[in-house]
Amino acid sequence: xxxxxxxxxxxxxxxxxxxxxxxxxxxxxxxxxxxxxxxxxxxxxxxxxxxxxxxxxxxxxxxxxxxxxxxxxxxxxxxxxxxxxxxxxxxxxxxxxxxxxxxxxxxxxxxxxxxxxxxxxxxxxxxxxxxxxxxxxxxxxxxxxxxxxxxxxxxxxxxxxxxxxxxxxxxxxxxxxxxxxxxxxxxxxxxxxxxxxxxxxxxxxxxxxxxxxxxxxxxxxxxxxxxxxxxxxxxxxxxxxxxxxxxxxxxxxxxxxxxxxxxxxxxxxxxxxxxxxxxxxxxxxxxxxxxxxxxxxxxxxxxxxxxxxxxxxxxxxxxxxxxxxxxxxxxxxxxxxxxxxxxxxxxxxxxxxxxxxxxxxxxxxxxxxxxxxxxxxxxxxxxxxxxxxxxxxxxxxx
Ligand SMILES: [Ca+2]
Ligand SMILES: [Ca+2]
Ligand SMILES: [Ca+2]
Ligand SMILES: [Ca+2]
Numbered sequence: 001x002x003x004x005x006x007x008x009x010x011x012x013x014x015x016x017x018x019x020x021x022x023x024x025x026x027x028x029x030x031x032x033x034x035x036x037x038x039x040x041x042x043x044x045x046x047x048x049x050x051x052x053x054x055x056x057x058x059x060x061x062x063x064x065x066x067x068x069x070x071x072x073x074x075x076x077x078x079x080x081x082x083x084x085x086x087x088x089x090x091x092x093x094x095x096x097x098x099x100x101x102x103x104x105x106x107x108x109x110x111x112x113x114x115x116x117x118x119x120x121x122x123x124x125x126x127x128x129x130x131x132x133x134x135x136x137x138x139x140x141x142x143x144x145x146x147x148x149x150x151x152x153x154x155x156x157x158x159x160x161x162x163x164x165x166x167x168x169x170x171x172x173x174x175x176x177x178x179x180x181x182x183x184x185x186x187x188x189x190x191x192x193x194x195x196x197x198x199x200x201x202x203x204x205x206x207x208x209x210x211x212x213x214x215x216x217x218x219x220x221x222x223x224x225x226x227x228x229x230x231x232x233x234x235x236x237x238x239x240x241x242x243x244x245x246x247x248x249x250x251x252x253x254x255x256x257x258x259x260x261x262x263x264x265x266x267x268x269x270x271x272x273x274x275x276x277x278x279x280x281x282x283x284x285x286x287x288x289x290x291x292x293x294x295x296x297x298x299x300x301x302x303x304x305x306x307x308x309x310x311x312x313x314x315x316x317x318x319x320x321x322x323x324x325x326x327x328x329x330x331x332x333x334x335x336x337x338x339x340x341x342x343x344x345x346x347x348x349x350x351x352x353x354x355x356x357x358x359x360x361x362x363x364x365x366x367x368x369x370x371x372x373x374x375x376x377x378x379x380x381x382x383x384x385x386x387x388x389x390x391x392x393x394x395x396x397x398x
């Protein structure tokens with residue numbers, strides 16, 4: 001999931017058959033510039049069940065009840081005239097927890113028709129385990145989310161930062177209860193004496209919401225599948241998707257530090273949920289780095305199979321490519337969307353043609369070292385991109 005680099009202003013542009021407008025449709029600016037408002041942003045799904053999509057914004061450095069950096073999230077509700085200007089604010093935990101570091105729609109985890117929310121608090125210390133991190137799930141309702149979380153998933157390893165990356169609205173076992181996938185990319189493996197191996201955990205929804213026991217867990221990423229030892233497993237997670245079109249949701253995640261090649265890995269869903277077996281997704285050149293630094297799933301060519309957005313680094317420059325999904329999995333090679341940019345991800349089908357668009361953050365002002373504009377690349381049947389179809393830039397976009 002893309003993350004914002006600075007926390008000045010959130011801009012939302014409403015899609016239409018012609019694409020996106022040149023000016024943002026909605027903006028929100030925080031009351032203070034120190035609470036980290038906007039360092040995480042996500043579609044929240046439909047939290048209050050009124051048929052309009054909602055947006056969640058994290059402010060992990062926000063003060064709550066005089067506790068500094070407890071963190072908070074704000075939910076802006078959609079309507080026929082756009083997003084609300086005021087938000088429901090939710091904050092849980094203790095000083096320094098950084099609640100809201102990561103946010104995602106959970107999907108409908110308890111099957112009551114209201115969308116639910118998943119929030120990561122990376123510096124929470126459950127059970128005295130310093131900065132093990134905690135993930136919270138909130139159930140939606142007609143008046144927004146309940147102030148008390150329905151589920152708390154506690155990190156098990158000190159300094160593991162569970163909740164640094166969270167995604168929801170998966171359905172890995174196709175039972176119509178949404179499932180969530182969360183990562184603790186910095187988790188050590190005390191049993192093996194290894195540091196920062198990372199862990200990814202899946203949790204299935206059900207009538208009472210998300211259970212507290214993971215239905216699948218990957219760490220170290222080695223062994224039967226013949227994969228090399230993992231490192232920082234779960235540094236990136238895909239949003240929900242179905243790569244092989246079998247009706248079971250699949251999940252892709254990345255691993256690795258800044259200097260390693262590493263690979264992205266994907267697991268196919270089934271009746272039992274995500275498979276323990278992982279399929280490696282790599283690039284041809286051994287000189288490439290951080291393969292899977294960002295991953296996402298969306299149907300960019302409109303063939304009914306979700307395609308993989310894969311980011312990696314070549315000679316210090318990031319590249320984003322899209323690889324087609326199909327009945328046998330992810331294609332072995334992909335089409336370059338754009339090189340030399342910052343974060344990238346799919347943004348759904350903005351122009352209603354049945355194909356997912358790709359959005360990337362780019363730098364158009366070389367004296368700055370942060371992104372200065374966003375570019376949109378339309379999905380197309382041949383998975384071929386040359387120029388962006390839309391961009392927006394501004395002094396506050398960084
Ligand atoms: Ca629900
Ligand atoms: Ca499910
Ligand atoms: Ca599948
Ligand atoms: Ca496709």
